[in-house]
Amino acid sequence: MSDPSQPIAETKANNSSSKRSRPVIWLGAIVVLVVLVCCGLGPLFVQVPFHLLLGWIFFSVRTLPNVSINPMQCLFAVLLVFGVFGSLYWFGRSLTQDRAIVWNAKHTGFAVELVVASFVVGLGATGVAHQIGWLVRSPDPLIGGTGLAARRMSDSNNYKQVLLAVHNYASAYDKVIDPTIYRGDGDLLHGWQTALLPFVDQQRLYEQIDRDRAWNDPVNAAAVKVRVPTYETPFDGLPTTSGARALTHQTGNARIFADPSIRRFQDVSDGLANTIYGGGAAGNYAAWAHPANWRDPSSGMNQSPDGFGGPFQGGCHIAMADGAVVFMTDSIDPQLLQALSTPAGNEVVEELLNQ
DSSP, rough: OOOHHHHHHHHHHHHHHHHHHHHHHHHHHHHHHHHHHHHTTTHHHHHHHHHHHHHHHHHHHGGGGGGOOOHHHHHHHHHHHHHHHHHHHHHHHHHHSSSSOOOOOHHHHHHHHHHHHHHHHHHHHHHHHHHHHHHHHHOSSSSSSOOOOHHHHHHHHHHHHHHHHHHHHHHHSSSSSSOOOTTTTEEEEHHHHHGGGGGOOOOHHHHOTTOOOOOOOTGGHHTTTSSGGGSOOOOOOOEETTTEEOOOEEEHHHHHHTTTTTSSSSGGGGGGGGSSSEBBBBOOOOOOTTTTTTTTTGGGGGOTSSSOSSTTTTTTEEETTTSSSEEEETEEEEEHHHHHOOOOOOHHHHHHTTO
């Protein structure tokens, strides 16, 4: 016959053991915290929760003023949601009509939320996997060294932000980009990176610019000396200012920007994935506000300070018109580079790749 007092004794013993283990856990947590603080990682304990809880508010404040609403796209999104909802509701009802539990609207709503959440998580996981893969394949050391791998990834992310801004601009204004803002007599006033400012979280800077006067007019002096990190390459030794003007380490494809026939994505007949939009400048950096900040990429990578290139060994980042960012090597085939440089040259890039 079992002793009824035995479970009570075991419970007390477990509670006593749990109480004794708590000081050990707290001591371990304190030791880890002290080590992290000594390593300079203490601010993360404040920054990470702060950004997780409130970061979306600041992002919304910066982003919402630049959002343009397309009625047709909104209508399509609403119809898509209702279509998915209706399809899942009909499908669920058809499967459970002979069962005790009948599929209802609540079940359908949960299924739609699950599909959307899975899609968002999938996008996030793809981005994380892409960045990890990029770091693993990078020839630069991940730990120690000069941190070139992290700088290259940061530089690549800057180009991705610029390309996202380009496509948002094109969606809002139906243009590839307004490369310059012209005066009535045809003189160039402002550059293509000025037009992108509202789309790279620089709305306030954009509003400081008098777009009826030239970029180098004294009225705009205060604005053009403000550095825009998205337009820079994070690499020690690169100049970021020249006199009272902030520089950019990026440049556009002259075969797009200097060609008046290329104004919309539809004009890029070679295909967006086969056309260079811009990339790194090898030297002689221009001010981000300069109205003619473009070069011919077909002249080669890192061949001249007036051409395309960058500080990273072996090549530079190139922004393709479809939104992709690639690290193009200095040894790229000249014929292939020529084909990628022209927006409407009718070259067959696939044939050149298979040569």
